[in-house]
Amino acid sequence: MNEPRAALELDDIQRGVLSPRPTPYAATYLVFRIDDRTHGRELMRRASATVTSAGDSVSPLGETWVSVAVTRHGLEALGVPRSSLETFAWEFRQGMAARAGALGDDGESSPEHWEVPLGTPDVHVVLTAVAPDPEQLAAALDRARxxxxxxxxxxxxxxxxxxxxxxxxxxxxxxxxxxxxxxxxSGIAGSNRSEAPLKAGEFVLGYQDELGGTRTPQPEALGRNGSYAVFRKLHQDVAAFRRYLRQAATGPEDEELLAAKIMGRWRSGAPLALSPQHDDPALGADPGRRNTFLYAREDPVGFITPGGCHIRRANPRDAPVAGEVRLHRMIRRGAVYGPPLPADVLEDDGADRGLMFAFIGAHPGRQFEFVQSQWMNDSVFFGSAGAKDPVVGSHDGSDGFTVPRRPVRRRLPPLPRFVVTRGGEYCFLPGLRALRWLGDLRD
Structure with a gap:
């Protein structure tokens, strides 16, 4: 086992691993296939000079950066030896399409319905550019080109x-x-002041994690300071979501309350835990207050924030659940794609719209896959049976959602599937030195 080092080597970690994205921002995902090994290695060499490090806090590019990730098929196309590939996380080696059953990607979300070439061996390199606005994004893409x-x-x-x-x-x-x-x-504050910082090894390979160990794909020149990234294109059926709320509610105010109970937050971002009776837009807009809360003392059984709502499933915080919460924490990023559905429209207009979801972490199995399979698509962790996340769960119209309340709980109608997976992949985000290592590979 590699001995952990005291401090993060920020100059060797891609900025996209640790840095929050700007607000607002524009982003582009580009996927490449490597047809020629020599050219693929040259891409890695060039990418090492394009990617901004996490230690570059005074970059002239400001909040604009490019990240480069490689799939298992991409590492094979570059000529990484099999003995090295076998040291990577097995979920990464299998690929997202092979993990569809565990992830709840069935029915409309199953890989045979994914956008080509997502989920196939043709996905080798994923380049992501992020900038505060479309003009700066265009400039970033020009540099990445x-x-x-x-x-x-x-x-x-x-x-x-x-x-x-x-x-x-x-x-x-x-x-x-x-x-x-x-x-x-990292030098970057978390959003919940009640949560102690997590060990670096939960998110960056080669450092001590919450269990006291380290995990580094070999050789160390390739694995250290890297991370795993999961990206998923998720189509949102906005019209169906609106119709569901409208039909389940008794009126406009009740509709917003139900929306809050399903999510665990009012649409403004204000949490039910801090504003249980009504929305508080000022609270929702305040990053210093809107996420600093816990559950165990004030709301252990979910009368305020239901145990089955989206945010409590994604992060149970201090609530007693199956699994140690700190072992399943994720860095999650989301970006909207497609045009908004006009307000109050209840019928689908045929446009493709949704969320590009990204997960960053060092343990895809016990982080992303555990949360997706055990907390999003099951309910054993909080003492229920069969229920799934009301927003992103893989519903088939057979189960509803329960709002705990006294004296009688409120049971909502069966839930349709609001979110459909259009594709995605497991990737490895190499450190900057590792990008150069990949570029210098020889047959």
Whole structure:
């Protein structure tokens, strides 16, 4: 086992691993296939000069950066030896399509319905550019293009443009990106002042994690200071979500209350835990207050924030659940794609809209997959049976949602599937030195 070092080597970690995205922002995902190993390695060499490090806090590019990630098939295409590949997390080696059963990607969300080439061996390299506005994003993409320009053996096979609004809301109308953990040694504060920073090894490979161990793919020159990234394109059926709330509610005020009970927050971002009776937009807009709360003392059984609501499933905080919560914390990023459905429209207009979801962490199995399978698509962890996350769960119309209350709980109608997976992949985010290592590989 590698001995952990005291401080994060920020100059070798891609900025996209630890840095929160700007607000608002625009982003683009580009997927490439490597057809020529020599050209793929040249892409890695060039990318090492394009990617901004987490230690570059005074970059002239400001809040604009590019991240480069590689899939298992990409590492194979670059010529990484099998003995090295076998030291990576097995979920990463299998790929997202092979993990569909565990992730709840069935029915409409099953891999045979995914956008081509997502979920296939043709996804090798994922380049993500992030900037505060479309103009700066275009400039970032121009700089990133230098990494693959005139490399005939590297082919762009997929692209997704996305954005975050100044309101920070996603298509269902909720403020997004509210919660993120603090990472020891990063210098970046977490959003919950009641939560102690997590060990760096939960998110960056080669450092001590919450269990006291380290995990580093080999050789160390490749694995250290890297991380795993999961990206998923999630289509949102906004019209169906609106119709469900409208039909289940007794009136406009009740509709907003139900929306809050399902999510655990009012649409403004104000949590039920801090504002249980009514929305508080000022609280929802305050990053210093809107996420600083716990459950165990004030709301152990979920009369205020239901145990089955989205945010309590995604992060049970101090509530007693199956599994140690700190072992399942994630860095989560989301970006909206597609045009908004006009307000008050209850019928689908046929446009593709949704969320580009990204997870960053060092343990894809006990972080992303555990949360997705055990907390989002099951309810054993909080003492119920069969119920799934009301917002993103893989529903089939057979189960509803229960709002705990006295003297009689409120049972909502069966839930349709509001979110459909359009594709995605497990990726490895190499450190900057590792990008150069990949570029210098020889047969």
């Amino acid at each position: 230098l990494a693959y320009d005139r490399l005939a053996g590297v082919t762009e096979v997929w692209r997704q443009d996305c954005y975050a609004l100044p309101t920070e809301t996603e298509h269902f109308g909720y403020r997004d990106g509210v919660s993120h953990p603090a990472v020891e040694g």
